[in-house]
Amino acid sequence: EAGVVQSPRYKIIEKKQPVAFWCNPISGHNTLYWYRQNLGQGPELLIRYENEEAVDDSQLPKDRFSAERLKGVDSTLKIQPAELGDSAVYLCASSLWTRSNTEAFFGQGTRLTVV
Amino acid sequence: TQLLEQSPQFLSIQEGENLTVYCNSSSVFSSLQWYRQEPGEGPVLLVTVVTGGEVKKLKRLTFQFGDARKDSSLHITAAQPGDTGLYLCAGVGGSNYKLTFGKGTLLTVNP
Numbered sequence: 001e002a003g004v005v006q007s008p009r010y011k012i013i014e015k016k017q018p019v020a021f022w023c024n025p026i027s028g029h030n031t032l033y034w035y036r037q038n039l040g041q042g043p044e045l046l047i048r049y050e051n052e053e054a055v056d057d058s059q060l061p062k063d064r065f066s067a068e069r070l071k072g073v074d075s076t077l078k079i080q081p082a083e084l085g086d087s088a089v090y091l092c093a094s095s096l097w098t099r100s101n102t103e104a105f106f107g108q109g110t111r112l113t114v115v
Numbered sequence: 116t117q118l119l120e121q122s123p124q125f126l127s128i129q130e131g132e133n134l135t136v137y138c139n140s141s142s143v144f145s146s147l148q149w150y151r152q153e154p155g156e157g158p159v160l161l162v163t164v165v166t167g168g169e170v171k172k173l174k175r176l177t178f179q180f181g182d183a184r185k186d187s188s189l190h191i192t193a194a195q196p197g198d199t200g201l202y203l204c205a206g207v208g209g210s211n212y213k214l215t216f217g218k219g220t221l222l223t224v225n226p
């Protein structure tokens with residue numbers, strides 16, 4: 001079974017440019033997460049979806065970040081315009097979430113460099 | 116906001132040594148997970164602990180959940196170079212069952 005697929009793996013852009021990341025979760029997983037991970041740090045949650053509904057977006061910088069999960073499957077995360085401080089690894093994860101099962105499966109991430 | 120503090124932040128040891136890393140919080144979690152992350156990869160789940168005082172073993176790794184469900188530890192016996200990686204604890208808690216990560220412990224096991 002395929003795991004969580006993210007693309008692109010790497011992206012280098014100039015500041016003020018837009019960028020988008022794509023995530024295809026594990027088939028059947030109802031929950032999808034976007035995390036941001038800075039070098040040497042743990043992942044920080046940006047947004048969590050339950051099916052197509054964003055149930056936690058409190059940490060998403062809404063002035064420049066947006067996300068969508070079409071039909072409760074694939075998801076895209078967009079930054080417009082990008083800033084130097086946005087350089088990080090953006091991780092997508094999915095889970096078949098229940099109160100007794102919260103295991104998250106992660107993709108390989110997209111490493112964004114803003115120059 | 117539920118915060119998880121991990122210690123130590125960095126650990127470099129020789130092959131064969133034992134080590135313990137800690138994950139502490141002032142908040143109570145319904146469950147706590149440990150992940151290992153290798154360079155260029157996403158975190159991979161090692162274990163989930165749910166019950167206060169619970170101990171789980173995974174080969175040379177022993178995980179313990181504190182009685183009050185606020186802290187956890189990971190003990191590795193006879194570490195091997197293949198154990199090298201970033202060890203992350205993550206707690207599930209709050210009214211929306213949010214999964215919150217600590218900053219991680221970067222372990223290097225030298226041959």
